[in-house]
Every structure is written in C-alpha cells, then in structure tokens.
Amino acid sequence: MSTLNTSGNYSTLEGMVNKISCLIIDEASQATEPSTLIPLLTKVRKMILVGDHKQLQPTVMSSLASHTMYNRSLFERMTDLGVKPYLLDIQYRMHP
Secondary structure, eight states: OOOOOOSSOHHHHHTTTTTOSEEEETTGGGSOHHHHHGGGGGOOSEEEEOSOTTSOOOOOOOHHHHHTTTTOOHHHHHHHTTOOOOOOSSOOSSOO
C-alpha cells in the first residue's frame, strides 16, 4: 500500500499510474475540487471521499477564487448532484 501526501507533485503521480486501485481522501470536504481531481491522473479505479460536507469548506484566501467557487469541494459538488453519502450512525471520535 502506498500513501500519497501531495496531489500536485507530477513526478510522484507519474510513477503511480495504473498502480493505485483505491484512492482514499480524508477530510475531502476541506480539499479544493482540483486537488481531489489531480490524483485521478493515476487512472485509479475507485475513489473514496471521507469527510462532512456540512462542516468546514476548503480554505481559500482569494475572494476572486471564492467567487468562482474554487472554495467548493468535490465532496460538496457530488452531494449537490444527488450522490447520496453514507453517514455514520455512531460518532467514534467525540465524547457523547
């Protein structure tokens, strides 16, 4: 199993083409849409987005970029398009 910690490093991605069967993006609701699409260049077969689209959005400092919806995550776009997310029934990380 390999861990990819940067989506924009082309030399890293180039060596991973056809070698990744499942890409898991944690905190996907806090990642900009392009940063989650770039790893698809590796021809990954499955992508799992983990996060909560109702919480923090990607941090984007430019008002122009925010105006063009650059601060929107792929996770949010998918749910807006009707893809139904799987939700946890039990909160495992917080005190009740």
